Amino acid sequence: MRLWLITLTAVALLGGIVLVVLTTSTTATLALHTTGNCTPTTPTSDTTTAGLTGEQVGNATVIIQVGQQLGISAYGQQIAVATAMQESGLRNLDHGDRDSLGLFQQRPSMGWGTRDQILNPQYAATAFYNHLQAVPDWQHMPLWQAAQAVQHSAFPQAYHQWAQLAAELVQRHGGDTTCTVPGGPQVEQAIAFAMAQLGKPYVWGATGPDAYDCSGLMLRAWQAAGVTLNRTSTDQYHNGNPIPLSQAARGDLLFWSYDHTPAGIHHVAMYLGNNTIIEAQQEGVPVHTRPITLTPPELLPTTIRVQAPIQAQP
Amino acid sequence: MPIRSDHGRSAALRELVTWSLHSPLRLLATTSALAAVGIAVTVGINAASNPHPTPQPVATPATTATTSHSAAIAARSTQPAVLGDPQGAARRFAETWITKTDPDTWHALLGPLCTPEYAAAVLPATGPDRVSATAVTAPPALVSAVGRTAAVSVALDTMTLALRLQDVTGTGDWRVADAQPAR
Numbered sequence: 001m002r003l004w005l006i007t008l009t010a011v012a013l014l015g016g017i018v019l020v021v022l023t024t025s026t027t028a029t030l031a032l033h034t035t036g037n038c039t040p041t042t043p044t045s046d047t048t049t050a051g052l053t054g055e056q057v058g059n060a061t062v063i064i065q066v067g068q069q070l071g072i073s074a075y076g077q078q079i080a081v082a083t084a085m086q087e088s089g090l091r092n093l094d095h096g097d098r099d100s101l102g103l104f105q106q107r108p109s110m111g112w113g114t115r116d117q118i119l120n121p122q123y124a125a126t127a128f129y130n131h132l133q134a135v136p137d138w139q140h141m142p143l144w145q146a147a148q149a150v151q152h153s154a155f156p157q158a159y160h161q162w163a164q165l166a167a168e169l170v171q172r173h174g175g176d177t178t179c180t181v182p183g184g185p186q187v188e189q190a191i192a193f194a195m196a197q198l199g200k201p202y203v204w205g206a207t208g209p210d211a212y213d214c215s216g217l218m219l220r221a222w223q224a225a226g227v228t229l230n231r232t233s234t235d236q237y238h239n240g241n242p243i244p245l246s247q248a249a250r251g252d253l254l255f256w257s258y259d260h261t262p263a264g265i266h267h268v269a270m271y272l273g274n275n276t277i278i279e280a281q282q283e284g285v286p287v288h289t290r291p292i293t294l295t296p297p298e299l300l301p302t303t304i305r306v307q308a309p310i311q312a313q314p
Numbered sequence: 315m316p317i318r319s320d321h322g323r324s325a326a327l328r329e330l331v332t333w334s335l336h337s338p339l340r341l342l343a344t345t346s347a348l349a350a351v352g353i354a355v356t357v358g359i360n361a362a363s364n365p366h367p368t369p370q371p372v373a374t375p376a377t378t379a380t381t382s383h384s385a386a387i388a389a390r391s392t393q394p395a396v397l398g399d400p401q402g403a404a405r406r407f408a409e410t411w412i413t414k415t416d417p418d419t420w421h422a423l424l425g426p427l428c429t430p431e432y433a434a435a436v437l438p439a440t441g442p443d444r445v446s447a448t449a450v451t452a453p454p455a456l457v458s459a460v461g462r463t464a465a466v467s468v469a470l471d472t473m474t475l476a477l478r479l480q481d482v483t484g485t486g487d488w489r490v491a492d493a494q495p496a497r
Contacts, residue, residue, distance in 0.1 A: 089497070097446050097472055097473060098446050098472070144439075145439070148439055148440075152444055153440065153444060154440050154444040154445045154446075155440070155493060155494055155495060156436060156439035156440050157435070157436045157439070157492075158494050158495075204430050204431070204433075204434035205431075205433075205434025205435050205438065206434075213431065213434065213435070214431075215431065215435065216435070231435050231436065232431050232432065232435055232436065232491075232492075233431060234431075234478075234491060234492065258461065258462035258463065258480055258481065258482070258484065259460070259461025259462040259463055260461070261460075261461060261463060263463035263465075263478065263480075264461060264462050264463045264480060266429070266431070266480065266482070
């Protein structure tokens with residue numbers, strides 16, 4: 001009788017421990033596979049959907065639904081939502097720069113329609129998609145270039161800061177938009193592309209295929225894996241999750257800053273592991289790999305582990 | 315009832331299991347030891363598999379903004395936190411930006427006022443015909459300035475420019491690294 005009691009107590013104790021261990025490892029495993037989510041787990045900017053109002057989400061929904069009705073790809077819907085977020089903050093404005101109006105700040109004087117038409121969100125979204133479809137090869141352009149081809153803005157790069165927010169909204173409405181899993185299979189594809197560019201010259205503003213600047217090399221390397229990054233090194237800091245330098249992994253983006261802050265970023269390179277990077281460093285220096293020491297102050301104390309939208313294929 | 319022998323595997327097992335029940339102290343010790351092992355394993359697994367470590371404070375924009383803001387206040391009240399004149403650089407950029415000229419001249423004039431990356435990567439995608447503003451309507455306002463970065467807003471007749479500048483040499487050579495419409 002006493003032996004039964006003893007055995008029961010022992011089994012209960014051991015079982016408890018096993019349960020705790022199992023629960024913990026399951027939680028850890030689940031946390032590792034945040035597949036396809038388009039917002040970095042630790043966003044480095046305030047451009048997430050968390051702060052959107054009902055009005056903004058409602059207008060995004062209209063834009064996405066019009067896109068779906070017109071048979072526009074998820075990428076096209078993403079471009080439209082990001083554009084409206086930049087132009088109007090996803091609000092149906094009855095005013096704007098010069099005679100600009102509505103969600104996309106379209107201008108009656110430039111043939112976009114009458115005032116009443118443009119202030120109708122369905123009309124405005126349709127007009128945007130029609131113009132987008134008239135842009136040759138828009139499906140293969142980076143988001144900001146496709147948006148700029150339609151909008152002709154004075155701030156062409158500004159659209160890209162909303163790429164991840166737009167991807168998340170499109171995803172929410174069933175759109176076929178996915179994002180990289182940090183450390184996912186895209187890492188080796190991006191590295192393979194970058195390595196194939198070794199020896200090509202550095203040219204400011206160049207994004208390949210014959211020459212690169214620092215962010216241009218990152219842009220094309222990740223694009224080869226289907227992932228769209230922002231255009232400039234400062235903006236690429238927002239394309240993923242910050243990770244302490246001591247935990248840097250292959251494919252992470254490393255940043256150099258004038259003053260140890262993200263605002264002072266002036267250079268970006270890709271980490272290859274084993275204290276080695278690949279980069280387009282400066283004029284006169286071809287794309288190369290080189291050993292580095294992973295310690296500030298030369299570097300920002302965090303790498304960026306890319307978590308960005310995978311550009312849906314048309 | 316099974317026959318209990320003082321020898322053999324079952325006896326050894328029984329000895330092991332009943333050891334903790336010989337006194338309350340032993341029971342407490344055994345329970346504590348098992349709990350300690352459980353906690354250690356849990357903590358170990360968590361540490362090994364945490365995929366998203368907390369970022370270092372210096373890298374979070376909120377912290378940077380706060381630092382920049384307090385530095386800007388310090389700059390106004392006591393002495394400059396940065397070298398040179400970021401507001402002057404912002405004013406030169408804004409005045410050139412609103413110039414109605416041909417695109418080539420516009421790019422050539424603006425280029426030297428920007429960081430090489432902004433001049434090379436962003437400027438070519440736009441031009442003077444995209445700019446509606448024709449006048450700077452107020453002195454540039456310093457939003458923040460710390461280290462080698464500054465944010466300045468410039469009010470124009472049709473909008474307000476939000477400029478981010480970098481001191482590219484560390485000697486007060488301020489260049490525009492980003493331009494956005496103020497929100």
